[in-house]
Amino acid sequence: xxxxxxxxxxxxxxxxxxxxxxxxxxDFNPLYYTGGLANLFLTVLVVSGILIFLYYExxxxxxYASVEFLTRDVPYGVVFRGIHRYAADxxxxxxxxxxxxxxxxxxxxxxxxxxxxxxxxxxxxxGLAGFTGYLLVWDERSQMLTSLTVQALRSVPxxxxxLAEVFVGGPGVSDTTLPRFLFLHVGPAMALxxxxxxxxxxxxxxxxxxxxxxxxxxxxxxxxxxxVLPATSGRPAQPGxxxxxxxxxxxxxxxYVLARWMAPGWALALVVALLAYGMVIPYTxxxxxxxRGLRALGQxxxxxxxxxxCELCYYDCPYNAIYMVxxxxxxxxxxxxxxxxxxxxxxxxxVECGICIxxxxxxxxxxPRMLDRDVQQRIQRGAxxxxxxxx
Amino acid sequence: xxxKTETAQGxxxxxxxxxxxxxxxxxxxxxxxxxxxxxxxxxVIRVPCSGFVKPGWLELALRSGAAGTFVCGCPMGDCLNRExxxxxxxxxxxxxxxxxxxxxxxxxxxFFAYGLHxxxxxxDAVQAFVDRLRALGGGKA
Ligand code: HEM
Ligand code: SF4
Ligand code: SF4
Numbered sequence: 430x431x432x433x434x435x436x437x438x439x440x441x442x443x444x445x446x447x448x449x450x451x452x453x454x455x456d457f458n459p460l461y462y463t464g465g466l467a468n469l470f471l472t473v474l475v476v477s478g479i480l481i482f483l484y485y486e487x488x489x490x491x492x493y494a495s496v497e498f499l500t501r502d503v504p505y506g507v508v509f510r511g512i513h514r515y516a517a518d519x520x521x522x523x524x525x526x527x528x529x530x531x532x533x534x535x536x537x538x539x540x541x542x543x544x545x546x547x548x549x550x551x552x553x554x555x556g557l558a559g560f561t562g563y564l565l566v567w568d569e570r571s572q573m574l575t576s577l578t579v580q581a582l583r584s585v586p587x588x589x590x591x592l593a594e595v596f597v598g599g600p601g602v603s604d605t606t607l608p609r610f611l612f613l614h615v616g617p618a619m620a621l622x623x624x625x626x627x628x629x630x631x632x633x634x635x636x637x638x639x640x641x642x643x644x645x646x647x648x649x650x651x652x653x654x655x656x657v658l659p660a661t662s663g664r665p666a667q668p669g670x671x672x673x674x675x676x677x678x679x680x681x682x683x684x685y686v687l688a689r690w691m692a693p694g695w696a697l698a699l700v701v702a703l704l705a706y707g708m709v710i711p712y713t714x715x716x717x718x719x720x721r722g723l724r725a726l727g728q729x730x731x732x733x734x735x736x737x738x739c740e741l742c743y744y745d746c747p748y749n750a751i752y753m754v755x756x757x758x759x760x761x762x763x764x765x766x767x768x769x770x771x772x773x774x775x776x777x778x779x780v781e782c783g784i785c786i787x788x789x790x791x792x793x794x795x796x797p798r799m800l801d802r803d804v805q806q807r808i809q810r811g812a813x814x815x816x817x818x819x820x
Numbered sequence: 821x822x823x824k825t826e827t828a829q830g831x832x833x834x835x836x837x838x839x840x841x842x843x844x845x846x847x848x849x850x851x852x853x854x855x856x857x858x859x860x861x862x863x864v865i866r867v868p869c870s871g872f873v874k875p876g877w878l879e880l881a882l883r884s885g886a887a888g889t890f891v892c893g894c895p896m897g898d899c900l901n902r903e904x905x906x907x908x909x910x911x912x913x914x915x916x917x918x919x920x921x922x923x924x925x926x927x928x929x930x931f932f933a934y935g936l937h938x939x940x941x942x943x944d945a946v947q948a949f950v951d952r953l954r955a956l957g958g959g960k961a
Contacts, residue, residue, distance in 0.1 A: 440936065440937075443935050443936045443937055444937055446895065446898065446935060447935065447937050447938070450895065455895045455896045455897060455933065456896045456897045458895070458897060458898075461897035461898055462897070534900070535900070536900065632902065633902075633903070634903070636902075723841070724841065724866075724868070726868050745871070745903075745907055747901050747902040747903045747904070748901075748902075780901060781868060782868055782869040782871060782872065782900075782901035782904060783867065783868050783869055783871065783872030784869055784871035784872060784901060784903070784904050784907060786872055786874065787871050787872050787873050787874050787875070787907070787908065787911065788907075789874075790876075796868070796872070799867075799868070799872075801874075804865065804877060805877070805880060807854075807863075807865050808836050808865070808877055808880050808881045808884060808886075809880070809884045810863070811834070811836040811854075811863025811865070811881070811886065812834055812836050812863075812880075812881050812882075812884035812885045812886035813834070813884060813885050
């Protein structure tokens with residue numbers, strides 16, 4: 430059932446591409462660059478964030494006023510604030526598209542699990558940075574979010590009260606609260622860059638930028654949105670006040686909407702459960718490749734005798750699965766006799782694509798279940814017309 | 821149909837192609853002997869990724885008597901293995917230059933990029949390729 434659903438989703442995803450390619454050339458399909466788009470918007474967030482940071486004052490009395498000052502009195506301040514907000518939304522859209530596309534097109538299993546797992550952790554940190562951003566303004570919305578979060582954290586068994594204190598920096602909201610929120614906003618955002626290193630470590634030449642047209646289009650869109658729909662604050666937070674509702678940013682604040690129907694603790698539990706499920710997805714599907722209708726050709730194997738250490742496979746492997754090591758002994762073939770290096774395939778990274786085989790000019794790499802010899806025979810059979818078929 | 825795959829002289833135009841498992845859906849596309857439906861002179865070898873194909877294999881196909889040879893990968897940008905089709909396109913470019921120096925017409929090698937749902941477009945492209953080969957004349961053999 431589940432498998433059928435995913436097959437259907439895969440087919441639909443690719444059907445969508447067919448539609449997009451009626452309008453755009455193949456390699457401009459933005460869905461092929463969702464990771465790059467996410468990186469673009471993240472970069473915009475960092476740059477605009479630094480500009481906002483220069484004006485921000487993390488204190489109960491000063492925070493709201495400092496954001497207002499930026500919005501009203503600093504030239505183009507309102508544009509920067511808007512860009513920061515809309516880039517955050519665009520970023521979330523991009524990583525969700527990226528997540529679903531990688532999921533539906535099977536780019537998350539087996540040797541690709543490390544990218545998926547690091548991606549989920551990136552998602553957690555992005556969400557954290559996103560919602561703490563709304564706390565910093567210290568308007569009525571910030572106040573409500575704070576109290577809902579404290580309620581949710583308190584209902585965690587055993588460590589709940591401690592978590593709530595860590596969150597607001599003491600038993601209740603105090604002078605330490607906003608500096609703490611500022612850290613909870615900027616800290617996870619910086620951590621994203623460490624996590625991105627993990628995300629990219631198994632990818633050769635990750636495409637971290639979309640085509641220039643999309644970069645310009647994305648930036649233009651942010652400028653226009655920020656100018657036409659300026660980002661604003663609500664009314665300033667009042668100690669003791671209990672505001673009725675708040676404008677919702679659906680990309681980051683949806684769990685707080687749930688709190689209208691369920692205890693905040695349960696909304697938190699739901700979010701945690703969803704993310705935990707996301708992290709185990711690559712390990713939940715137990716079928717073998719055969720059951721999924723794939724030919725499992727086995728991971729690439731280096732033929733020690735023939736490898737010359739030329740490094741061509743190392744440059745072409747898209748998953749950084751080939752390491753060049755100092756050759757322990759000379760190879761047997763003439764070309765390999767004087768080699769300095771030997772190629773080694775790292776099994777946990779190899780996705781069985783065979784790209785290295787196409788790269789190797791010395792017959793020193795094989796996919797175990799599709800040998801060079803057999804392919805050559807089939808080529809010759811296909812190239813020589815069976816006499817009967819000829820006229 | 822069969823007559824369409826012959827040269828003016830009546831020799832059949834043999835083609836050997838490589839088709840990526842993740843590109844065009846191969847169900848209903850191949851005869852039991854791995855030739856294309858409606859094009860019995862076109863043999864298709866399915867590969868795990870277009871990037872798996874050794875340029876040497878394309879040369880082998882031409883040397884063994886095929887009039888032409890092609891590789892079909894996923895749409896550019898959508899390679900399951902991220903870069904297989906770009907890498908293959910590059911390799912084919914280089915091979916064409918090398919073959920041109922040996923007086924082999926580079927047009928005998930083609931690269932296609934079609935996705936799961938593009939069966940018809942793929943078949944049309946192969947037919948067009950065969951038509952071009954017919955104009956060039958049969959293979960070496
Ligand atoms: C901060 C947000 C993220 C950024 C900037 C980002 C960026 C990227 C980039 C640039 C690539 C390389 C694409 C290529 O060159 O083919 C990539 C690959 C990948 N990402 Fe992300 N990503 C992010 C979040 C995520 C999330 C949330 C997930 C899913 C849980 C995810 C899953 C993956 C997977 C599975 C791949 C490997 C795709 C493949 O093997 O072809 N990423 N990411
Ligand atoms: S391409 Fe072949 S010969 Fe060159 S290093 Fe890799 S395995 Fe060895
Ligand atoms: S088959 Fe070769 S190119 Fe593909 S992941 Fe494995 S080592 Fe890398």
